[in-house]
Amino acid sequence: MHITIDSHTFITGVQHANKAVSSRTTIPILTGIKIQVHTDGVTLIGSDSDVSIETFIPKSDEEQSYMTIYEEGEMVLQAKYFSEIVRKMPGETLTLKKDGNMAATISSENVIFHLNGFDPDNYPKLPQLEEDQVFTLPYHLLKDIIRQTVFAVSTQETRPVLTGVNFSINNQELTVTATDSHRLAMRTVGVETEETLEINNVIIPGKSLTELSRILDDSEDMVTVIVTKTQVLFKMKNLLFFSRLLEGKFPLTSNMIPSEGKTTVTLSTKALNQSLERAMLLSREAKNNVIHIKSTGTTEIEITSISSEVGKVKESIEADEIKGEDLQIAFNGKNTLDALKTLDTERISLMFTGTMSPFVIRPLDHQQMIHLFSPVRTS
Amino acid sequence: MHITIDSHTFITGVQHANKAVSSRTTIPILTGIKIQVHTDGVTLIGSDSDVSIETFIPKSDEEQSYMTIYEEGEMVLQAKYFSEIVRKMPGETLTLKKDGNMAATISSENVIFHLNGFDPDNYPKLPQLEEDQVFTLPYHLLKDIIRQTVFAVSTQETRPVLTGVNFSINNQELTVTATDSHRLAMRTVGVETEETLEINNVIIPGKSLTELSRILDDSEDMVTVIVTKTQVLFKMKNLLFFSRLLEGKFPLTSNMIPSEGKTTVTLSTKALNQSLERAMLLSREAKNNVIHIKSTGTTEIEITSISSEVGKVKESIEADEIKGEDLQIAFNGKNTLDALKTLDTERISLMFTGTMSPFVIRPLDHQQMIHLFSPVRTS
Numbered sequence: 001m002h003i004t005i006d007s008h009t010f011i012t013g014v015q016h017a018n019k020a021v022s023s024r025t026t027i028p029i030l031t032g033i034k035i036q037v038h039t040d041g042v043t044l045i046g047s048d049s050d051v052s053i054e055t056f057i058p059k060s061d062e063e064q065s066y067m068t069i070y071e072e073g074e075m076v077l078q079a080k081y082f083s084e085i086v087r088k089m090p091g092e093t094l095t096l097k098k099d100g101n102m103a104a105t106i107s108s109e110n111v112i113f114h115l116n117g118f119d120p121d122n123y124p125k126l127p128q129l130e131e132d133q134v135f136t137l138p139y140h141l142l143k144d145i146i147r148q149t150v151f152a153v154s155t156q157e158t159r160p161v162l163t164g165v166n167f168s169i170n171n172q173e174l175t176v177t178a179t180d181s182h183r184l185a186m187r188t189v190g191v192e193t194e195e196t197l198e199i200n201n202v203i204i205p206g207k208s209l210t211e212l213s214r215i216l217d218d219s220e221d222m223v224t225v226i227v228t229k230t231q232v233l234f235k236m237k238n239l240l241f242f243s244r245l246l247e248g249k250f251p252l253t254s255n256m257i258p259s260e261g262k263t264t265v266t267l268s269t270k271a272l273n274q275s276l277e278r279a280m281l282l283s284r285e286a287k288n289n290v291i292h293i294k295s296t297g298t299t300e301i302e303i304t305s306i307s308s309e310v311g312k313v314k315e316s317i318e319a320d321e322i323k324g325e326d327l328q329i330a331f332n333g334k335n336t337l338d339a340l341k342t343l344d345t346e347r348i349s350l351m352f353t354g355t356m357s358p359f360v361i362r363p364l365d366h367q368q369m370i371h372l373f374s375p376v377r378t379s
Numbered sequence: 380m381h382i383t384i385d386s387h388t389f390i391t392g393v394q395h396a397n398k399a400v401s402s403r404t405t406i407p408i409l410t411g412i413k414i415q416v417h418t419d420g421v422t423l424i425g426s427d428s429d430v431s432i433e434t435f436i437p438k439s440d441e442e443q444s445y446m447t448i449y450e451e452g453e454m455v456l457q458a459k460y461f462s463e464i465v466r467k468m469p470g471e472t473l474t475l476k477k478d479g480n481m482a483a484t485i486s487s488e489n490v491i492f493h494l495n496g497f498d499p500d501n502y503p504k505l506p507q508l509e510e511d512q513v514f515t516l517p518y519h520l521l522k523d524i525i526r527q528t529v530f531a532v533s534t535q536e537t538r539p540v541l542t543g544v545n546f547s548i549n550n551q552e553l554t555v556t557a558t559d560s561h562r563l564a565m566r567t568v569g570v571e572t573e574e575t576l577e578i579n580n581v582i583i584p585g586k587s588l589t590e591l592s593r594i595l596d597d598s599e600d601m602v603t604v605i606v607t608k609t610q611v612l613f614k615m616k617n618l619l620f621f622s623r624l625l626e627g628k629f630p631l632t633s634n635m636i637p638s639e640g641k642t643t644v645t646l647s648t649k650a651l652n653q654s655l656e657r658a659m660l661l662s663r664e665a666k667n668n669v670i671h672i673k674s675t676g677t678t679e680i681e682i683t684s685i686s687s688e689v690g691k692v693k694e695s696i697e698a699d700e701i702k703g704e705d706l707q708i709a710f711n712g713k714n715t716l717d718a719l720k721t722l723d724t725e726r727i728s729l730m731f732t733g734t735m736s737p738f739v740i741r742p743l744d745h746q747q748m749i750h751l752f753s754p755v756r757t758s
Contacts (some may be wrong), residue, residue, distance in 0.1 A: 055637070081660060081689050088657045103690070111657060115690040278467045278490060281460060310460050311494040 001037045001073030002097045005057070006066045006141040007089055009348070010042075013057045015085050016239060017046035019211055020053040021079040029118045032076035033083070035096070037069060045126065046079060050231060051208050052242040053215075070303065075104055076118040082106075085113050092110050126242060133227040134195035135169060139236070140334035142223050143216040145176050146209045146340040148187050148369060151204035152335075154180035161248040169193065169228075177253050178206070183335040184372040185342070190220075202227050203250050208243035215241065257372055258360065261351035263324035265301060266364060269348050271317050273340045279305035279313055280333045286310075290376050291333035295322050320347065329355050330378045334363070380416045380452025381476045383447045384436070386468055386487065389421075391460050392436045395618060396425035398590055399432040400458040408497045411455035412462070414475070416448060424505065425458060430587050431621040432594075452477055455497040457606050461485075465491050505621060512606040514548060514572035520617070521602050522595040524555050525588045527566050527588060527721040527748060531714075532585035533559035538661035540627040543582035546606075548572065556632050557585070562714040564721070564753040571601075581606050582629050594620065636751055637739065640730035642703035644680060645743060648727050650696050652719045658684035658692055659712045665689075669755050670712035674701050684712070697728065709757045710732050715740070718750040 034045040091108035156161035224235040345363035413424040470487035533541035603614040724742035
């Protein structure tokens with residue numbers, strides 16, 4: 001293989017493929033990026049066996065020509081060095097040429113790198129997926145959904161399914177759920193798909209989604225999502241993102257969410273957020289993240305936090321409205337703050353069902369998002 | 380003590396004092412910030428026993444009044460929490476009030492923190508220094524000098540004096556030197572002082588200078604530097620920065636710098652910098668940081684680097700001028716890059732005295748800076 005290619009375009013492609021490459025893989029060839037030159041352009045592939053990314057640079061498009069192809073072929077070069085080298089090359093274009101069986105020269109202006117690689121025949125093949133379970137949604141919406149749920153996955157491997165985010169579709173509505181069993185984040189959204197499509201228990205690893213959201217931009221372009229039993233594929237413009245699915249049964253979460261509350265508080269998202277951040281200064285020190293909330297018949301709620309070593313804090317927030325019984329509950333401030341940070345609405349409602357029962361936070365201006373939290377036993 | 384103070388001004392003061400506080404101190408009270416309220420304003424003190432910072436907020440200046448003082452007094456509050464709390468307070472002003480023997484309340488709008496502290500009588504006294512060895516220079520110049528030398532100090536404690544930067548004054552000229560015995564950075568600059576002042580072997584810990592440079596801005600304001608046998612004090616506007624000095628004898632460096640070279644190369648700083656950064660991609664991998672440079676009678680120098688596992692790179696740089704013998708030398712690329720990054724001049728001269736002798740890099744447009752490097756033995 002032998003090409004001269006626009007440096008800027010090539011760097012972007014290499015960076016995308018590189019996102020899937022992990023330096024901690026046990027399979028040496030997966031530390032490499034596979035480069036395939038064919039008549040219509042260049043394909044770059046990176047993989048850590050959980051996630052695979054395939055990105056394509058066309059030979060040319062309406063705007064410009066991106067490369068001159070002298071010879072087709074393929075090779076695998078060490079991602080860590082290759083991505084750094086192409087980024088630091090001096091010229092507007094760079095030339096990539098196979099040099100011997102597994103090595104390459106990368107040259108630009110007065111610089112020549114000679115880089116060792118791997119045998120491309122040993123690089124694993126990406127899966128071919130059956131396209132019968134398919135839906136589409138815009139880039140920016142998928143990015144939002146990930147941001148608003150993935151923080152709630154479990155970081156502990158004791159229940160592997162909880163390290164993933166569950167996707168289900170019914171009546172052209174996508175429900176996305178993550179929980180670590182102490183808190184739950186759920187987002188629903190309409191998607192474009194066949195009316196009859198039903199998807200259940202599709203658990204995508206949280207890490208895969210975090211990686212995916214780094215590639216998604218805020219555009220209105222559509223992502224096509226293809227689901228199989230063991231894999232999911234996100235098809236974007238010139239980029240394929242594969243992830244394995246987690247095995248196992250995601251907990252049934254729909255019946256966990258209380259429909260009615262004993263106390264409902266409506267207030268400013270920002271006021272609650274700032275108040276919890278202050279209270280966390282002490283709760284974090286006490287290592288239990290416990291914050292107390294109380295309402296006693298006034299129009300204010302009271303937030304308190306105590307660290308026996310450091311001190312204590314008490315503050316009041318003026319609510320828009322407090323309905324129902326007096327309230328007193330202790331909760332994990334960090335979990336609640338994580339959720340508040342993903343809420344883009346100005347005002348929220350907090351619904352409590354008792355001191356020892358889970359409570360719910362919802363945006364006030366739509367019904368597409370629910371956050372559920374277990375209380376903390378103090379005493 | 381009891382004051383209400385402008386939040387913004389107070390936060391800045393607390394942040395300055397906090398820079399001297401280390402969480403790893405073995406003396407518990409030094410995890411605190413000392414706050415002294417007196418008739419003319421507030422003094423804040425932080426210290427880790429190597430460095431102490433005292434900052435003063437006047438009651439008012441020409442522009443505005445910063446505080447209302449209800450009661451004088453002093454206390455010591457835990458720096459880590461106190462600095463975070465004042466930063467997160469909601470209002471334009473905050474009120475600080477002694478509450479019991481060693482605790483305080485910090486309040487602003489609807490928020491009240493109660494914070495435990497230490498007995499202020501136990502806080503160590505800052506030294507009173509004799510002001511007979513004194514010189515002054517502008518903030519921005521002191522900041523530059525630190526940046527251009529401190530990177531070259533040793534990080535190993537085997538020869539403690541080399542972890543410091545040596546200051547000496549002769550004929551109203553300050554010479555600042557740092558070396559880890561493989562490389563040396565020296566900067567000279569004229570300072571305002573008495574003609575007769577001679578200072579020798581004043582070794583300031585590199586860590587102290589790094590901390591000081593974070594406080595210095597690029598202004599033309601003058602810093603007064605007061606030197607004693609064991610301490611140095613940098614006096615700035617409303618801020619005192621104390622550092623202990625290192626004991627021992629700094630190596631005599633003036634005779635290490637060769638006066639004449641066998642080969643002299645003049646070239647672009649940026650071209651050499653970018654070339655070394657590329658070569659380092661492989662040298663860093665080889666773990667020895669070795670880069671080779673060669674000139675062979677043309678107008679170009681050749682830079683090469685090899686990692687047996689990863690590959691190799693070769694590039695040429697067009698020099699402005701090459702004088703003297705042909706040249707071939709191996710050196711530590713990281714050390715040279717560190718120095719190049721502090722050189723603000725567009726063109727530099729490299730002076731070589733042989734394959735196994737140290738070489739010198741100087742800016743082309745002034746004589747106030749010298750970088751010296753040992754070659755590396757290969758083969």
